[in-house]
Amino acid sequence: MNTAPAPANPSIYDVFRLGRTDGATPIDLTIGNPHLKPPACYYEALDATVRDLRAMPENGHGYSTGGDPFGLCRNIASDLTQRFDAPFSAKDILPTVGATGAIDVILKTIVRPAVDVCHTQAPAREPDEVVVVAPYFVEYLNLVRGNGAVPVVVESTSDFQLDVERIAAAIGPRTRAILVNSPNNPTGRIYSEASLKQLAAALEAKNREFGIRILVIEDAVYDAIVFGNRQVPSMIPHYGALVRVNSYSKSLSLSGERLGHLAVHPAFASDERRAEFVADLNLNMRMRVVHAPLLQHRVVARMPLHGLVDIESYHRNVDRLHLTLSSLGFGVGLPEATFYLWAVLPVEFDTEEEFRALAHDGPSPLHYLPGTLFGGQAYRRCVRFSTCVPFTEIERACARLHEISAARRQTSGAQR
Secondary structure (H helix, E strand, C coil), X not given: CCCEXXXXXXXXXXXXXXXXXXXXXXXXXXXXXXXXCCCHHHHHHHHHHHHHHHHCCCCCCXXXXXXXXXXXXXXXXXXXXXXXXXXXXXXXXXXXXXXXHHHHHHHHHHCCCCCCCCCCCCCCCCCCEEEEEECCCCCHHHHHHHCCCEEEEEECCCCCCCCHHHHHHHCCCCEEEEEEECCCCCCCCCCCHHHHHHHHHHHHHHHHHHCCCCEEEEECCCCCCECCCCCCCCCCCCCCCEEEEEECCXXXXXXXXXXEEEEECCCCCCHHHHHHHHHHHHHHHHHHHCCCCHHHHHHHCCCCCCCCCCHHHHHHHHHHHHHHHHHCCCEECCCCXXXXXXXXXXXXXXXXXXXXXXXXXXXXXXXXXXHHHHCHHHHCCEEEEECCCCXXXXXXXXXXXXXXXXXXXXXXXXXX
């Protein structure tokens, strides 16, 4: 079984502060915090919502009474039904505090604790496992461990597609779920339709072998930021034990508003069993955070959910930075989606730490994320750059990269 031990993993907010320097003017290519403003229709919907709230005789900012009073879930279900030809309904949808909140509440619902804290005499048992495909989003390991499960990390193929054989080998009787992130953060790869079908078949075989039902958590946060008119396949047509999560942090540039959702597959189970599962998810969500912000429920319910991203702006940034990285000897391909560039350091840098020391030096430190955060030592020579910044910052980053490379050449020459 070719799997990697799960490394200790910091929070994204810890690495966001990596290398901060007082008095400097950093070039921040760390996290995916879109600089683009939300589309005009968002502000139109926001204005209309505020007018409606102001005109109400009652307080429109009270606690949620549950259900789908503003039509957000109906809007999401209609969008998913049209895109995937699957009969989603509002009752299959739960608004969440971002996609991370959605994954958290799913794991809270399906993972059984290894220790019964209420019955001190109860014997401990082996913890549940969740398969995580590397490279992965930084917070995945924290989410899995925070809910009492053990992450089982499986590396993707050399071209960052799903390695279904490795995944199948990593699955055992304690496997509860697998996290599938496509388009992938950090690599920008889209998992192929063929690999998703193979994964579905492998999961069904493992379900029969162990008498279990492995849940697919399909993280589709970047499915609206896709280059070259590519399509983003989903496992929805191939596997019923699935919950799809998404957010509006990237597609609508609403990262600070913390609105996302989870959608339970219509074929997850019988109507009754599916309703029980959604009720359990809802209960655990209320225990965590009560509800996602209701003002944003109202606003996004009024809007189309796709086709609103300024793809060309991101494409321009990606192309410009890719050109510089390639010219300086980084191993880097163009992403199929997302606004990230995943690169291997040039050979003249012995370690990522060496590159980082030069990148953080001086009045304009260049900040990025080390590859180890996305999968441990297997990616120790990799770095991730986020390009969702103004083009002027991309130009500054390109100039800074030339300076770093020149400084390294001078150091190498002096050492000789």
